[in-house]
Amino acid sequence: MKKEIKKEYRNDDISVVWQPHLCIHDKSCWKELNGVFKPLKRPWVNMEGGTTEEIIAQVGKCPSGALSYYKLKEEEMENQESYEGNIKVKVIPGGPLMVTGTCEITHADGTVQVKENKTTYCRCGLSANKPFCDGGHKGTGWEG
Numbered sequence: 001m002k003k004e005i006k007k008e009y010r011n012d013d014i015s016v017v018w019q020p021h022l023c024i025h026d027k028s029c030w031k032e033l034n035g036v037f038k039p040l041k042r043p044w045v046n047m048e049g050g051t052t053e054e055i056i057a058q059v060g061k062c063p064s065g066a067l068s069y070y071k072l073k074e075e076e077m078e079n080q081e082s083y084e085g086n087i088k089v090k091v092i093p094g095g096p097l098m099v100t101g102t103c104e105i106t107h108a109d110g111t112v113q114v115k116e117n118k119t120t121y122c123r124c125g126l127s128a129n130k131p132f133c134d135g136g137h138k139g140t141g142w143e144g
Contacts, residue, residue, distance in 0.1 A: 004021050005019065006018070006019050007045075010047060011047040011048065011055075012072070013072060014056065014069045016045055016055060016067060018045065018067055019066050020066065021066075021129070022065050022066035022120070022132065023064055024064045024133050026062070026063050028058075028061055028063075029058055029062060032058055033049075033050055033054060034049075036058070037058070055069070056069060063096075063118070063120060064096075064118065064119070064120045065118030065119050065120070068117050087099060087101030092120075095123070095133070098119070099119050100118050101116075101117075102115070102117075105131065119132065120132060122136075123144045124136070124144055
């Protein structure tokens with residue numbers, strides 16, 4: 001398994017969480033909100049580059065769940081969308097299965113891992129990080 005790094009970037013309202021091991025390099029984050037997401041800069045997330053609403057909307061489009069957020073104010077946290085008990089599976093054309101919800105995964109070696117919110121699972125068999133998608137299908141001609 002890859003090392004599971006988790007980085008957080010904050011403004012006054014929210015904390016954006018980035019987990020690079022989940023990223024499938026869809027690029028929509030920086031192509032659609034490049035004032036906030038700047039892959040060639042460090043740190044690559046500039047929380048002052050957009051409004052909280054813009055950032056929440058863009059993070060919500062992340063197909064892999066590599067980007068997520070939580071609200072910093074306690075009273076607002078009660079209003080956050082909860083996926084617990086409500087698992088959804090979406091087949092991404094030419095790509096992975098996106099599972100929204102909390103899943104418990106038991107790996108072949110017996111280790112148990114809990115994934116929350118969005119997780120993408122390999123459908124093509126080309127991922128080096130199975131059962132998760134790492135974008136290995138891109139550029140191979142695989143169609144699913």
